[in-house]
Amino acid sequence: LLTTGELARQCETTVRTVRFYEEEGLIEPVARSEGGHRMFTRAQQQKLQLIMDLREAGLSLDQIKALFELKSRCTSAPQAAQQMTRALEAQIASLQRKIAVLRRLRDELASMVSAIRACHTCERPQFHDRCQTCEVMHRNDLPRAARLLWSSRE
Amino acid sequence: LLTTGELARQCETTVRTVRFYEEEGLIEPVARSEGGHRMFTRAQQQKLQLIMDLREAGLSLDQIKALFELKSRCTSAPQAAQQMTRALEAQIASLQRKIAVLRRLRDELASMVSAIRACHTCERPQFHDRCQTCEVMHRNDLPRAARLLWSSRE
DNA sequence: TTGCTCCTCACGTCACGTGAGGTGGC
DNA sequence: TTGCTCCTCACGTCACGTGAGGTGGC
Numbered sequence: 001l002l003t004t005g006e007l008a009r010q011c012e013t014t015v016r017t018v019r020f021y022e023e024e025g026l027i028e029p030v031a032r033s034e035g036g037h038r039m040f041t042r043a044q045q046q047k048l049q050l051i052m053d054l055r056e057a058g059l060s061l062d063q064i065k066a067l068f069e070l071k072s073r074c075t076s077a078p079q080a081a082q083q084m085t086r087a088l089e090a091q092i093a094s095l096q097r098k099i100a101v102l103r104r105l106r107d108e109l110a111s112m113v114s115a116i117r118a119c120h121t122c123e124r125p126q127f128h129d130r131c132q133t134c135e136v137m138h139r140n141d142l143p144r145a146a147r148l149l150w151s152s153r154e
Numbered sequence: 155l156l157t158t159g160e161l162a163r164q165c166e167t168t169v170r171t172v173r174f175y176e177e178e179g180l181i182e183p184v185a186r187s188e189g190g191h192r193m194f195t196r197a198q199q200q201k202l203q204l205i206m207d208l209r210e211a212g213l214s215l216d217q218i219k220a221l222f223e224l225k226s227r228c229t230s231a232p233q234a235a236q237q238m239t240r241a242l243e244a245q246i247a248s249l250q251r252k253i254a255v256l257r258r259l260r261d262e263l264a265s266m267v268s269a270i271r272a273c274h275t276c277e278r279p280q281f282h283d284r285c286q287t288c289e290v291m292h293r294n295d296l297p298r299a300a301r302l303l304w305s306s307r308e
Numbered sequence: 309t310t311g312c313t314c315c316t317c318a319c320g321t322c323a324c325g326t327g328a329g330g331t332g333g334c
Numbered sequence: 335t336t337g338c339t340c341c342t343c344a345c346g347t348c349a350c351g352t353g354a355g356g357t358g359g360c
Contacts, residue, residue, distance in 0.1 A: 004340070078276060113242050116235050120231075168351080171349085173315095
């Protein structure tokens, strides 16, 4: 059995979050100790880990709760299977879009890092203004991030 | 020039968010019309789009603001280049981790969809309880999500 | 002139963070 | 016994959402 702190550490979150999710009805300790300390099982750790992953995917606590309650709210297996499949496929599509955005951004930031490699040895005075006339900032494949975070003046 | 609503639509966000980001000092309209309507340029649309992407990557508004102000807070190009590179590489590493989590989750949900394909034609009564004795739920490669969202009883 | 969009307050909400003050357990 | 962890309020914060009441512009 795990304490609140152990559970939080395993799932890379905080004790406050564990307690908050309990208040919200997402997780529940199997028991309390004499002194009122929460006790969790490994199964609950798995559940919390899935909850954390779904949060990172951008689902609200209400959406996550709905997913966990979906099956028990259905009256037949085919109905439950259909609703769950619909819900999961919507989330898969949303994850696909999110992954694409993050990959693009990662690549953009990486190419900005290499674009400004030349600036590490730049000796121009008043470099803020001079960047606009510098050939480093005029590569035709200069990423958006470099234009916005580097070449423009604030 | 773009109005608040046009800018919001282009960046797939809300007018409230545009106004809030202005309050927070992240973006600023180039001008106001006679009647007080905000006017934005395409350059500001680019900036807002980058802000939205960085938000999706998990950065706070303060972190984003710091990135936009980083260069102007430096006194030499090499110093700015070093600090920007550090900041970007930290974000790239964070994006890498996030992408990995989301890809794993996407694959997990996808394999759950195929795992419960058999359930669409399941005719067992009291299917909530029966799932635990059903061979569909005893595949040795059953994903975590399927165990937690399907085979366990609430 | 109608209808859609814009404006400024200002309070509400979601998902926690952060002490304050007190107790449990190896 | 000391120190770290746990507990319960309860107020604070971040990033907006959501009306309320009024005006602008094709």
